[in-house]
Amino acid sequence: MEKKIKIKAGKVEVLAQLNDSKIAGLIWEALPISASTNTWGDEIYFSIPVTAKLENPIEAVEKGDLGYWPEGKSFCIFFGPTPISSKDEIKPASSVEIVGKLSGNPEKFKKVESGETIILEKLL
8 A cells, every 4th residue: 555645744745655664654654643853954854653663774865765764753854965965975864764755845944044944645
């Protein structure tokens, strides 16, 4: 079953697809989720009601990736470099698990400010 979601923050609305990982399944089951955003460079992250250990931890991501960060029990949206990124890599604060990918333009999230409400919901 495809796990398509809508991510909405302020005037920004982007569609995304969760993958088949165990953590993505836990996130899918927790939807809808509403939270307050935090920003870190060109990354948005926010706490979600999911606690899981990483099965496939990675230390560099691609623009448009969606990740789960266990240290903050957070959902992460990567749309550009973070403060610790190198010229060629987007780096999270520490290892994450990729749980999906944005379908729309990741750079739309540059308009979202820290503290804004973000909503993740299923598209059925």
